[in-house]
Amino acid sequence: MPGTVDLHMHSTASDGTLNVEELVRLAASLGLKTIALTDHDTTAGLDAAILFGNKLGLEVIPSIELSAEDNGEVHILGYFLNYDNQEFQAKLKHFRDTRFNRGELIVQKLAELGMPIEWARVQEIANGASIGRPHFAEAMKEKGYVQTIAEAFEKYLYNGGPAFVDREKITPVEAVQLIREVGGLAVLAHPTWVNDLDRILEETVQTGLAGIETYYGHYDEETVARFLELAQKYNIVPTGGSDFHGRDDGGQVYLGERLVPDEVIGQLKARLQP
Numbered sequence: 001m002p003g004t005v006d007l008h009m010h011s012t013a014s015d016g017t018l019n020v021e022e023l024v025r026l027a028a029s030l031g032l033k034t035i036a037l038t039d040h041d042t043t044a045g046l047d048a049a050i051l052f053g054n055k056l057g058l059e060v061i062p063s064i065e066l067s068a069e070d071n072g073e074v075h076i077l078g079y080f081l082n083y084d085n086q087e088f089q090a091k092l093k094h095f096r097d098t099r100f101n102r103g104e105l106i107v108q109k110l111a112e113l114g115m116p117i118e119w120a121r122v123q124e125i126a127n128g129a130s131i132g133r134p135h136f137a138e139a140m141k142e143k144g145y146v147q148t149i150a151e152a153f154e155k156y157l158y159n160g161g162p163a164f165v166d167r168e169k170i171t172p173v174e175a176v177q178l179i180r181e182v183g184g185l186a187v188l189a190h191p192t193w194v195n196d197l198d199r200i201l202e203e204t205v206q207t208g209l210a211g212i213e214t215y216y217g218h219y220d221e222e223t224v225a226r227f228l229e230l231a232q233k234y235n236i237v238p239t240g241g242s243d244f245h246g247r248d249d250g251g252q253v254y255l256g257e258r259l260v261p262d263e264v265i266g267q268l269k270a271r272l273q274p
C-alpha cells in the first residue's frame with residue numbers, strides 16, 4: 001500500500017517549482033489524502049491549496065516552515081495555523097525581507113568568485129516568492145556555472161560555503177512560540193541537521209513542541225528508529241514527509257514517496273489547542 005500522507009513540501013510561493021494548483025493536483029493524482037504545504041516564511045499559497053484540495057477530496061493542512069538558529073540552522077514546521085493574523089503576518093514579512101536583503105550580498109560573493117549573475121534575474125526566477133538559495137542556484141545553472149542545483153549547494157551555497165550569506169534568525173524556542181500563538185502545532189524538521197539535538201529538544205518541548213520529523217526524505221530505517229525513540233522519550237509525535245521541491249536537485253524524494261503512517265494525523269489532531 002502506498003502512503004496517503006505527506007506533511008512537508010514546497011510550492012512556488014517559496015522555493016518549489018510547482019505552483020499550488022500543480023502541486024495539489026499532483027498530490028491527488030498520486031493518491032494522497034492528507035498533505036501539508038510548508039513553504040518557507042510564507043502562507044501565500046495556503047488559501048489556494050485548501051481550495052484545490054477541497055475540489056479534489058484532499059485534506060490540506062495550513063502549514064509553514066520557519067528557519068531558526070541555535071548552533072547551526074534549525075527548521076521548525078508549523079501545522080494547523082490560524083494564519084490570518086496581523087501580528088503573525090507582520091513577522092513573516094520581516095523574515096522574507098531578511099531573505100531579500102541578503103540577496104544582493106550573495107550576488108556580490110558570486111561575482112567575486114567569477115560567477116556573475118544578475119540580481120534582477122534571481123528576482124525574476126523567484127517571481128515574488130519568499131526568496132531562497134535555490135533561486136540563486138537556478139540562476140547559476142542557467143549561466144552554466146553548475147550542472148545541477150545540488151552542485152551549486154555542494155560547491156558554493158552550503159552553510160558556511162564561499163557564496164553563503166547568513167541572515168538574522170530567531171531561536172527554535174521563539175519559532176515554537178510563534179506557531180503556538182496562532183493555534184498551531186510546532187514540529188522539529190529534519191533533525192539530522194540539528195547540532196545540539198537533545199538540548200534543543202528539551203527546550204522546545206518545554207515550550208510545547210508537538211512533534212519531530214522522523215519519516216523524512218531519505219532517512220533510513222536506523223535513522224527512523226533513532227527519532228522514534230526520541231519521540232517516545234519526549235512524548236511527541238513522529239511526523240514526516242518528502243520535503244518535495246519539484247526541482248531537479250538530484251536525489252530528492254518525490255512527492256508522497258516517503259511513507260508516513262496514517263495514524264500520525266490523528267496523533268497530531270489530538271494535540272491541537274482547545
Ligand code: AMP
Nearest residue numbers: 015040131132133134149150153154249
Ligand atoms: P535558504 O532558505 O535561502 O537558506 O535556503 C535553504 C533551502 O535551500 C532549503 O530549504 C532547501 O530548499 C534548499 N537546500 C538546502 N541544501 C540543499 C542542497 N544540498 N541541495 C539542494 N537544495 C538545498
Ligand code: ZN
Nearest residue numbers: 010015040245
Ligand atoms: Zn526549501
Ligand code: FE
Nearest residue numbers: 065075189190
Ligand atoms: Fe528545511
Ligand code: FE
Nearest residue numbers: 008010065243
Ligand atoms: Fe522544507
